[in-house]
Amino acid sequence: MTTIKACYSFWSLRLASWLAISLTITMGTTLSAQEQLPLADTTQGRLLGMHSEQAPAVKVFKGIPYAAPPVGQARWRPPQAAAGWTGERRADTFGPDCMQQPYPEGSFFYRPARLSSEDCLYLNVWTAAEPEESRPVMVWLHGGALTRGSGAIDTYDGSSLAQKDVVLVTINYRLGVFGYFAHPELVAESPAFSAGNYGILDQIQALQWVQDNIAAFGGDPDNVTVFGESAGAWSVHFLTASPLAEGLFDKAIAQSGARLDPRVELDRQGSAGASATAAGVQLASQLGADSLSDLRAMPARQLLDSAADAGFRTDGIVDGWVIPEQPYQMFSQGRQNKVPVLVGFNSEEGTTLGAANALPDSAEAYEARIQSIYGDLADMILDVYPSDDIRRSILDNYRDSAFGWNMVTWANLTRNVDEQAFLYFFTHRPPGPMAQQLGAYHAAEIAYVFNNVHTLRNQPSAMDYRLADIMSDYWVNFAHHGVPSAPGQPTWLPYTNAERNYLLFGTQVSAERDLLPDNWAVFDRVMDRRR
Numbered sequence: 001m002t003t004i005k006a007c008y009s010f011w012s013l014r015l016a017s018w019l020a021i022s023l024t025i026t027m028g029t030t031l032s033a034q035e036q037l038p039l040a041d042t043t044q045g046r047l048l049g050m051h052s053e054q055a056p057a058v059k060v061f062k063g064i065p066y067a068a069p070p071v072g073q074a075r076w077r078p079p080q081a082a083a084g085w086t087g088e089r090r091a092d093t094f095g096p097d098c099m100q101q102p103y104p105e106g107s108f109f110y111r112p113a114r115l116s117s118e119d120c121l122y123l124n125v126w127t128a129a130e131p132e133e134s135r136p137v138m139v140w141l142h143g144g145a146l147t148r149g150s151g152a153i154d155t156y157d158g159s160s161l162a163q164k165d166v167v168l169v170t171i172n173y174r175l176g177v178f179g180y181f182a183h184p185e186l187v188a189e190s191p192a193f194s195a196g197n198y199g200i201l202d203q204i205q206a207l208q209w210v211q212d213n214i215a216a217f218g219g220d221p222d223n224v225t226v227f228g229e230s231a232g233a234w235s236v237h238f239l240t241a242s243p244l245a246e247g248l249f250d251k252a253i254a255q256s257g258a259r260l261d262p263r264v265e266l267d268r269q270g271s272a273g274a275s276a277t278a279a280g281v282q283l284a285s286q287l288g289a290d291s292l293s294d295l296r297a298m299p300a301r302q303l304l305d306s307a308a309d310a311g312f313r314t315d316g317i318v319d320g321w322v323i324p325e326q327p328y329q330m331f332s333q334g335r336q337n338k339v340p341v342l343v344g345f346n347s348e349e350g351t352t353l354g355a356a357n358a359l360p361d362s363a364e365a366y367e368a369r370i371q372s373i374y375g376d377l378a379d380m381i382l383d384v385y386p387s388d389d390i391r392r393s394i395l396d397n398y399r400d401s402a403f404g405w406n407m408v409t410w411a412n413l414t415r416n417v418d419e420q421a422f423l424y425f426f427t428h429r430p431p432g433p434m435a436q437q438l439g440a441y442h443a444a445e446i447a448y449v450f451n452n453v454h455t456l457r458n459q460p461s462a463m464d465y466r467l468a469d470i471m472s473d474y475w476v477n478f479a480h481h482g483v484p485s486a487p488g489q490p491t492w493l494p495y496t497n498a499e500r501n502y503l504l505f506g507t508q509v510s511a512e513r514d515l516l517p518d519n520w521a522v523f524d525r526v527m528d529r530r531r
Contacts (some may be wrong), residue, residue, distance in 0.1 A: 018051070040059075040061055042093075042216050045086065045087070049061040050092040054159040058159045062094045066122040066205060070119075070178070081205075094453045097149075099118055099304050100116055101147075102148070124170045125167065125214075127219065135478075137166065138168045141232035144175070146235075149175070157450070161475075172202075173199045173200075182196030182279070184277050197319055202454055226239060236253065237327065238316045238322075241337070252340075253475065254341065256345045260409050263326060265317070279314060287307075332413060338413070341419070343407045344423055345426070346444055350442070353398075390513075422492055429465070431456065448464075449469045449472060471505060
């Protein structure tokens, strides 16, 4: 018995000793991991970030406030600087999305809804740099028709690009009725006599935050590229037009989006339709609001849903301040911001946007539709978009009118500020059972640009990974040097009137010339008529 007790005591002491050592090791490991969490000292205060799960060498800082919450009396006012803090602020969780209604279930672009709030002006940073470094910065503006979207979508994870020696920033900005609403009372209270471009002002505020703070993350505030897709590309285009954004970025990339067609004006009817303030007055009446105070007092969710039910829709407004004049006029006269641009579009933009829904059931019906839309220009349209393949012609017409003409024209007009423009055409079909039908659909290129093809809906092939590595190299090297390049790949020559060069991203990458010239000649006439 004595021997048993002695053995028990011996092993109890050993167990207690092991537990103490284990606890010490565990605590030491926890403290060590805590000490190793990345830190960044901004003008607002110190941030405590995290390491990327995708690439542990990349430091991630999420949910950084770049502006004060635009709530209460700050609704529909230009953004103000965010408050600072004392101590360390954890930056390991994305901030809420800006107020939005999710895409309906069944939509190609549907994804589970995230928390949305008016308090949404946050940005996120991915970096593999040390603070003393000075790497190029790429600031991503998400798409979503200026009514949906977020900087927190997994396809926009910046880990891969950060490993290619850039600092990657994604942002949220006000959307829909919160970002693009104008009203006479808003004009009256504005020192600039302006209203309606709050989403663009948010983007400008975020770029100012980058100027003030990105060096803390190893970024170079004197080498900033702003890039975006769809409505994010519209936003890049508006920023290139806005004198308020001058000097805040050095290069611009726009994927499938520009606004060179006529834009709504603030307080007068134009070729784009009723004035923005008239649309605001009409919405207020539909919502039963007698004043701006009533509108500001309305709960955010009620305002969002009621505006959607009323069919309210607007985007960048020619307000005389943020966007001084019609963008086409500004770019034609060389009064846009002087930056090189990389622009392009996809071959089947309309397949996921409903362009081929409810096709005419005969060549006669198709031709009648074209006649009703284009009038005396219908014969020109039918020469380029004939009735012998109705689906193909409708998709191509939609692509060229909504995207292609804008991108090619933007590239062409960049000559007016004596800067280079680079044009691309993306024709690669992402994998999946619908690949043949969807083709190179709207937004298909994003996962390749971010080198994140693992986020595609279907298993990517080795070719997808290779194309993503190549495309992201071109984009990153444009951010570095203002000239897109990729090791072992074709030289991407600038687009000019005399040398209409472009790069084709398909199953192979190739340097080409003179993309669809007959199509642009037709839409030059169409757009001139609309203006």
